[in-house]
Every structure is written in C-alpha cells, then in structure tokens.
Amino acid sequence: DAGVIQSPRHEVTEMGQEVTLRCKPISGHDYLFWYRQTMMRGLELLIYFNNNVPIDDSGMPEDRFSAKMPNASFSTLKIQPSEPRDSAVYFCASSLRNYNEQFFGPGTRLTVL
C-alpha cells in the first residue's frame, strides 16, 4: 500500500483565496483524521470521520473551514477565504479501528500571503 496520500505537498496562496487540501486514506481504513500543526499551537485535531461520516468537528477553528468525505477513498479540507494565520502544515491520518495506530500522510505545507 502507498500509505496515506496528500496533495498538494506545498501550497502558496494569497489571502482571500480558496484553498482545497486533498487526502486519500489507506484502503480499508474506516477512520480519517485532519490535523493542523503550527509552532505556536502544536498538533491540533480539526475533524475526524468514521465510515465517511463526520463524528467530531469541534476542532475546526471557524466557519471558513469545511471538510468532506464523499467516499471511503477521498477527503477534502477547504478553507474559504484563507487568511495568513491559516499558514501551517495540515496532516491527514487514517486508522483501521478506533485506537489503532493512526497512519499519517506527509502533510501539506500551506502558506497564505
């Protein structure tokens, strides 16, 4: 298996633009997690899905952020409009069952100018 795949690996955009981050979990995994990593706040869970259904989105910072999982092999995290404070590394992770190992993707480094 190729592991968790994220695209793009790097994204540079201007304030106010829409940003879409993509994630393909490991085949057969039924949990998918989106995290944000910054120097100031560390690693934060934004939202997670179980069987394509959002279970907990309490970590989503504000309405500008939205996440979808239309099928078991694809998820998106969208920021609209983007702001400089959204600059961070965004990780997607998947796991086979609750409390099993979470497998992390390589991350998307987002820079909002």
Place this chain on the structure above:
Amino acid sequence: AQSVTQPDIHITVSEGASLELRCNYSYGATPYLFWYVQSPGQGLQLLLKYFSGDTLVQGIKGFEAEFKRSQSSFNLRKPSVHWSDAAEYFCAVGQDSGTYKYIFGTGTRLKVLA
C-alpha cells in the same frame, strides 16, 4: 480536562548515550498512550503504544516506554542513541469516552551529537 505535557522542548545527547524523554498526562481513567516520531518534512510514525497489560512496552527502532500510573507518566527510553534518531517526538493520549481523539503533547526535539 485531559492534557499531555512534555516538559522538555529540546534535548541534546551524544551518539551512543542513553535517552529518556518525559511525558506526563492528566486523565481520570486508564489512558491509551502513544509515542510518535516525526522526522523533518515527514508525517508522524508510531513508535509504540500502551493500552493495558505489561507496563513496559517495546517499540520499533529500539525504543521502549514505561507506564507509571502513580506518576501519570509514560516516558520514552532508548539505551543507545543513533544519529538517525534526531527528530521530534510526540506523546499522545487517547480518550475512552466514546470519542476516539488523541491529544498530542507539544513535542520534544532531539538533537544527536556525533
């Protein structure tokens, strides 16, 4: 509220020396505990995990960790550090309350001197 504390932001050790990274958690019940490692520009990789049973847990790359309930700690150890161990290490605790979220510590950055 549940929390994880990694008191050491940076640690520097010489290659071949022993290593201990500290992790303390705050949680009412028996937690699910994890150590992850993150190399520069990479995602996180699981080193080891503790759910129950033997309090000394063996992981990959020669790492081990010991769960001490009385001290609310889950410290990571390695008897002899290699230069390739230079990375950032994260302790995490999982909740057993119906939501399957991890709370991550702020990380400890390890530097290894040749």
